[in-house]
Amino acid sequence: MKRREFIRNMGLLGGSMALGLNGIPLKAFSSPLLLNIEQTNGKILVLLQMNGGNDGLNTLIPYEDDLYYNKRPQIGIKKQDVVALNEFTGLNPAMAGFRNLYEDGKLGIVQNVGYENHNRSHFRSTDIWLSGSDADQNLYDGWVGRSLSYMYPDFETDIPEHPMAIQLGAVESMLLQSPIGSMSVVFENPNTFYQMVSGSIADDDPPESTLAGTELAFLRKISSQSTNYASVVKEKADKGKNTVTYPNTSIGKQLAIVASLIAGGLETPVYLTTISGFDTHANQLTAHAKTLTQLSEAITAFQSDLETTGMADRVVLMTFSEFGRRVEENGSRGTDHGTAAPLFVIGKSVSGGIIGGNPNLVNLDKNGDLLHQYDYRQIYTTILQDHLGLNKAKTEAILGKSYEKLNLFHKSAETGFSFAPLQLNKVYPNPFQYSAAFEYELKRSIHIRLSIFDLQGREVAVIYDGLQNAGRHSQHFSNRLATGTYIALLSGEGRQSSKKVVVV
Template sequence: MLPLTRREFIHRSAGGGLGFLAFTGAAPSFLAQSALAQTPGPERDRTILVVIQLAGGNDGLNTVVPHTDDNYHRLRPTIGLKEDLLPINHDLALHPSCGALHELFNAGQLSIIQNVGYPNPNRSHFRSTEIWETASGSDEVKHEGWLGRFFDNTCSGAPEENADPSGVHIGDIIPQSFLAARSHSVFGMRPWGRVDKGRDPAEVAYEKLLQAQHMEGNASYLQHTMMNTLVTERRVEKVIAGYNPMVDYPRNKLSQSLKRIAALIHADMETRIYFVSQGGYDTHAGQQWKHAKLLAELSGAMGAFQKDLVAHKKDDQVLTMTFSEFGRRPSENGSQGTDHGTAAPLFVMGSQTRGGLLGSAPSLDLGHNKDLKFSTDFRSVYSCVLDRWLEADATKVLGESYEPVPFI
C-alpha cells in the first residue's frame, strides 16, 4: 500500500527532511480518472493565498484589546493589558508586540475580522482544528479540507510531470486543509532549508529506489513519483538559494518560512496556495511573556513578508490570512494564563484588502469562566477568499452558502 502522507512516507523510508510531493488520493487508479477532468490547471499571474495557522488557540482579547471596557479588566485583573497599546480606534488596540501589523493596518493593508467562530464550539485542539481545516459544522465530520475541495474544483485531477505543485506547505505533515477527494501534488519543504552539507538519508533512499530495475503497478507509480519528487526538490531549493529578498527577515522559523514562500512566488511558480504554521499559542500559564513573544514573531514575519512582496511588485497577487482553532476564555485562570475558549479575531493582509475593522466586537458582560459568543462564522471568511480572491464557487466548495465578509 502506498503512503498517503509525508509523515507516513518518511516513517517508511530512511528518515527525514526531503521536500516531498504527496498525493492526497489513492494511486495509481486516479490516472484513468484524471483523463476525464476538464478543469484547467493553475496559471501564472493569478491570485495566491498564504495561510498562517496560529496553532494552540490564540488569545484574541489580548491580541485585539478592548482596553476601555471595564469588563475586560474585571475578567483579567492580572494579565489584562493597559500600557503601550497600539490604537485601532477609541476602544480597541493591538498588543504592544504587533508594531508591524499596526503599520499595515494604518496603511490599509490589514483587515481585522472580529469575533470569528462557529456554532456549538468544540474546545478540543484536535477537533476544533479539524472543523476549521475542513470547514465543517461541529456536528459533522468531513475528510477533505476546504482547500483540498478548492483543488478538486479548480485543478486538474493528476499531477503533470514537471508541473508546479497545487499547494506548498512548510513542515513534514500535510495540513488537513489540503486533503482532497482527487489527487493533487502537494509539496512540503523545510522552514530553514538544508542545515548540513551531508547527504540527506531520505534522498539517498529515494535515489536507490530510482536506480532499481523497472517496476510494475504501484511500485512503478511510486518510482515515477519519486523521480518527480527529486526534480521538484532540487528545482525549489535552487530557486530559494538564488532569491534576493528586499528586506531583512527576522531569524525565526515563521519568518524564514515566509521568506522561502516569497522566493517561490517571485519565481512565478504556478502554485496558488501556501500553508505555514506557528505553534505555541496554548497559553494556560505565564501567558503574558509567551504571548508577547509569539505575537512579536507573527507581526515581524508578516510585516517583512508584505514589504518584500511590495518591493518585488508581487503584493497585488498575494493575500495572507491567519486562523487559530479557537480563542481563549475571557476570564484569566489561576496560573496567569487562559484556558480554551471559543471566538477570536483573525488577520487578512494584502494590498488588495479593504483594510480596517470588520465584524462585531464580542460582548464581555459575562460571568466567570463563561465563553464569548461568536458573531462572524469562519466560513463567511472562507467564502470571501474563495469567491472574491481565488475565483472559485464558494458554495460548491463549502457545501452551502455563507455571506462573505467584505474584506476584498
C-alpha cells in the same frame, strides 16, 4: 494498502500526489504537455496557522470596556500600552508593526470568528478549521485540498509544472488533503528537500505484470514527480532573493522562504506556515507578548518584501487559530480554552479595517465564553471567490453549503478558475472509437492549435490550426489513431489546456 495511504507513507518524497501519465515518467513529456499553474487566476494565498488557541481579547483589545479589566485584573493589557486603532479597539503592544499595515489599509481584521457549538479540544477544533466542517461533522480532507482538486480536476494526468501547494514543516497537514489524495509537497528547507529526493528516480526497467509490479510502477511515478518538484523549488528559491532582513525565528524563516519562492517565479497558489506558542494557560503576559512579537515582525517583513519585489498585488496572507481563550483569566495568570477570536487578513488587495464590533462581554454562552459573530467559513468563502477567483457554485461544493461573503477585498476577482484565454472543456464521447467532438472556449479572438499527442510527447494529429473568434466552439475529429491513451492539447498565446483521451 490503499494508494492514498501509500502516498501518506511516502513522506520522504515530500507528499506530492501529482503523477506521471500511465507509467511514463514526467521527464518524458515536453513542457507544453504540462498544465500551467495559471489555471488559477494567478493569485497566491499564504496561510499562517497559530497553534495553541490564540487569546483574541489580549490580541485585539477592547480597551474602553471596563468589563475587560474586571475579568482580567492581572493579565489585562493596560490602556496606556494599547496600540490604538480607533477610539475603542487597539492591538497588543507586541504588535506595533501591525499599526502601519492597518494605517496603510493592508490589514483586515474580522472580529468574533468561530462556529456553532464550538469545540474546546485542540485536536478536534483544529480538524474543524482545517476541514471546513461543522462541529458535529467529521471530514477527512481539508478545505484547501478540496479547493485545489476543483482547480486541477485532471492533475493526475495534466501534471502542473509547479507544486499545487507547499507546506513549510515536517508533517503534512490535513488542510492539504483532498478526496483524491495529497495536493502538496512538504519540506522545511528547499535545499534539504532537493538533496533528499534528487537521487530517488527509479530505474527505467519495466516492472513485472504483478500486483507488486503495479505498485512499483506507481512508486516510480511518485519518485519522478517529487524529483521534478524538488528541482523547480530549488531553482526558484535560488533565483528569488529576499529584499529585507527577516527575524531569526521559525515563522520568520518560513515566510522568508515563501517570499523567495514567489519572487523567484514559483507559481504555487497556496502555502501553509505555522507558529506555535499560543496555549497560554499560565504566565500569559510574557509568553503571549513574545509569540505575538514573532508573528508581527515576520508578517511585516514579509509584506515589505513582497512590495519591494513587486509581488504584493498577487499575495494575501490569512491567519487562523483553533479557538480563542476564556473571557476570565485563570488562577495561574493565564487563560483557558475558549471560543471566538479575531482573524487577520493581510495584503495590498485587502480592504483594510475592522469587520464586526468588539466582543460582547455581557452576552456570553452557557459556559461564559464569547459568542461568535462570523462563521469562519465566511472568510474561506470570501478568499476563495474574491481572491482566488472560484465561482459561487464551486465554493459551495467545497464548503458544503453557502456562506455570506464579507467585504474583505477592494474588488472581487473574476469568477471561475481559468485565467488563460482558452479552455478545453470536454471531449465527447471519451473513450471513443470512430469519432469525437472537442469542445472548448476562447475568451477572445486568438490563433489556436488543437492537436493530439501520444504518451511519448509526439504530435500525432492536428484537429484545428488557425484564428478563431471568442466564444464556445466544437471541432469534430474522425479517428485514425491506434487504440491507446493520448493527450488532447489546446494551445494559443503561450497558454495550454489539455485533456486525457482514450481510443478504443
